[in-house]
Amino acid sequence: MTTSVSNSPINQELDRSALRARRLRHRDLALGVATPIVLLLIWQLASSTNLIDAKIFTPPSTIFSTAITLIKNGVLTHDLGITSLRLIVGFVIGGALGIAVGIALGIFRTLRAAFSPLFAALYAVPQIAVLPLLLVIFGIGETPKILTVAAVSFFVLEINAMAGVRSIDPQLLEAGRAYGAKGRRLFWHVLVPGSLPAVFTGLRVAAALALVVVTATEFVAANSGLGYLVWNSWQLFEPNQMYVGLITIALVGVILTGIIELIARKVMPWSRRSSHD
Amino acid sequence: MGEDWLIRASTVTKVFTTNGHGVLALEEVNLDLARGSFTSLIGPSGCGKSTLLRIIGGIETPSQGSVEHAGSARIAFVFQDHALFPWLTVLDNVAFGLKMAGVETGERNRRSQIWIERVGLAGFEKAFPNALSGGMRQRLSIARAFVTEPDILLMDEPMGALDEQTRLLIQEDLLRLWEETRKTVLLVTHSIDEAILLGDRVAVMSRRPGRIKANLDVPLERPRTLHNMTDPRFVALKDAILNDLHDEVMASMESR
Numbered sequence: 001m002t003t004s005v006s007n008s009p010i011n012q013e014l015d016r017s018a019l020r021a022r023r024l025r026h027r028d029l030a031l032g033v034a035t036p037i038v039l040l041l042i043w044q045l046a047s048s049t050n051l052i053d054a055k056i057f058t059p060p061s062t063i064f065s066t067a068i069t070l071i072k073n074g075v076l077t078h079d080l081g082i083t084s085l086r087l088i089v090g091f092v093i094g095g096a097l098g099i100a101v102g103i104a105l106g107i108f109r110t111l112r113a114a115f116s117p118l119f120a121a122l123y124a125v126p127q128i129a130v131l132p133l134l135l136v137i138f139g140i141g142e143t144p145k146i147l148t149v150a151a152v153s154f155f156v157l158e159i160n161a162m163a164g165v166r167s168i169d170p171q172l173l174e175a176g177r178a179y180g181a182k183g184r185r186l187f188w189h190v191l192v193p194g195s196l197p198a199v200f201t202g203l204r205v206a207a208a209l210a211l212v213v214v215t216a217t218e219f220v221a222a223n224s225g226l227g228y229l230v231w232n233s234w235q236l237f238e239p240n241q242m243y244v245g246l247i248t249i250a251l252v253g254v255i256l257t258g259i260i261e262l263i264a265r266k267v268m269p270w271s272r273r274s275s276h277d
Numbered sequence: 278m279g280e281d282w283l284i285r286a287s288t289v290t291k292v293f294t295t296n297g298h299g300v301l302a303l304e305e306v307n308l309d310l311a312r313g314s315f316t317s318l319i320g321p322s323g324c325g326k327s328t329l330l331r332i333i334g335g336i337e338t339p340s341q342g343s344v345e346h347a348g349s350a351r352i353a354f355v356f357q358d359h360a361l362f363p364w365l366t367v368l369d370n371v372a373f374g375l376k377m378a379g380v381e382t383g384e385r386n387r388r389s390q391i392w393i394e395r396v397g398l399a400g401f402e403k404a405f406p407n408a409l410s411g412g413m414r415q416r417l418s419i420a421r422a423f424v425t426e427p428d429i430l431l432m433d434e435p436m437g438a439l440d441e442q443t444r445l446l447i448q449e450d451l452l453r454l455w456e457e458t459r460k461t462v463l464l465v466t467h468s469i470d471e472a473i474l475l476g477d478r479v480a481v482m483s484r485r486p487g488r489i490k491a492n493l494d495v496p497l498e499r500p501r502t503l504h505n506m507t508d509p510r511f512v513a514l515k516d517a518i519l520n521d522l523h524d525e526v527m528a529s530m531e532s533r
Binding site for chain 1: 334336352353354356358360361362363364365373374376377378405406407421425
């Protein structure tokens with residue numbers, strides 16, 4: 001009697017269970033993709049058969065053709081460009097400043113005592129509520145819009161970066177010092193990597209809030225941008241354009257978060273779940 | 278004590294301030310570490326043994342008294358909770374001390390690799406600490422200390438967070454590594470077995486305020502193995518230490 005290892009009942013069972021696991025994964029993926037497609041189809045069907053008001057709930061096919069028109073005549077690309085510019089400039093300036101200030105506040109007790117309560121109080125004021133004041137000071141230009149985006153990014157990152165530094169295990173600081181990392185080297189080799197996870201949490205939150213703020217700003221104080229496109233479509237009663245604007249804003253959010261996630265994986269390879277056992 | 282000391286703590290006193298009132302943690306402690314010797318420091322919990330180790334290592338300052346080094350003594354630590362950098366790979370964690378000391382990349386990776394192999398972590402160079410088991414992390418933390426070629430190795434309950442089997446394995450590893458390298462070592466531990474098995478000498482501390490209550494030489498030849506733990510001389514010394522500690526623990530219970 002020959003017993004082949006690969007054909008033993010145990011191995012067959014192992015193969016079967018691996019196959020089952022793979023099948024389940026594929027099924028989950030398929031369900032995730034299929035559900036929105038089915039919902040879109042139902043929407044399309046319902047509005048083209050007048051089950052729901054097609055004037056308000058524009059069928060997906062019409063939204064799609066409106067999007068093509070808006071891209072061809074340059075309206076959508078122009079609005080997308082200007083919104084992205086406001087968003088990115090504000091986010092980068094405010095975010096960078098927030099990280100720098102937050103880390104400094106995390107390190108220096110005196111600075112923290114002086115500024116942390118003030119910043120916490122200012123953060124409690126919704127940034128969008130300050131927009132009218134900024135409009136008074138700077139007039140209707142790009143500056144107040146970029147400043148509101150920058151302000152929200154600043155506060156979120158300042159708070160998270162400071163918390164990041166403060167949450168570093170004191171044992172790691174001690175180990176760093178014991179192995180010769182002092183001053184600038186302690187900063188770059190222990191404080192910065194140690195606070196990165198909190199900084200990235202801040203970046204994710206700030207990106208979402210910045211998108212809200214830029215859209216709201218464009219509702220009231222702009223005649224360009226995706227927020228303006230949505231607002232203006234309401235005033236002209238053009239729901240199909242409104243949908244195009246909303247979907248584009250959502251896409252901007254997805255792409256921005258995706259970029260942040262990619263960078264996070266690149267610079268924090270250790271924080272990915274390990275495949276160990 | 279011996280003349281050839283490498284590091285000497287003289288009348289070290291430490292006062293901590295908690296909630297506005299001072300607590301006397303150490304009172305006029307004297308401890309010499311002879312060059313190339315292995316000293317185990319044992320005492321009831323809260324007696325200040327870790328504080329003494331940190332003061333000797335220079336990461337805490339004494340309130341009174343002094344710590345002298347014979348010449349320039351390089352110090353390395355092994356911490357209880359490993360204190361590994363989660364953002365660095367196994368290789369970079371081991372190489373950290375060398376990097377801070379300005380050793381160039383090729384050289385520090387070569388030297389780190391040797392120690393990675395010595396502690397049995399070969400094949401895990403690119404892994405991050407969160408992918409390692411508790412025992413592997415502690416070996417990594419030992420390699421990180423040894424690779425800097427310290428004159429003095431300070432270990433603060435390095436096996437405290439490990440299960441019994443892993444603890445025995447690491448103790449054997451440490452015995453072997455120490456007998457190969459003969460560093461000057463101070464080991465803080467709460468295990469009497471560990472203190473005797475590894476040490477040339479066991480210093481027993483009193484309850485708080487901590488003082489050195491007894492200095493006992495370990496009468497066992499080297500190289501040692503885990504089997505030394507059944508040696509009658511081992512058992513006799515263990516009994517003596519147990520008596521010392523028992524009095525201290527009872528007294529510290531009553532004073533609470």
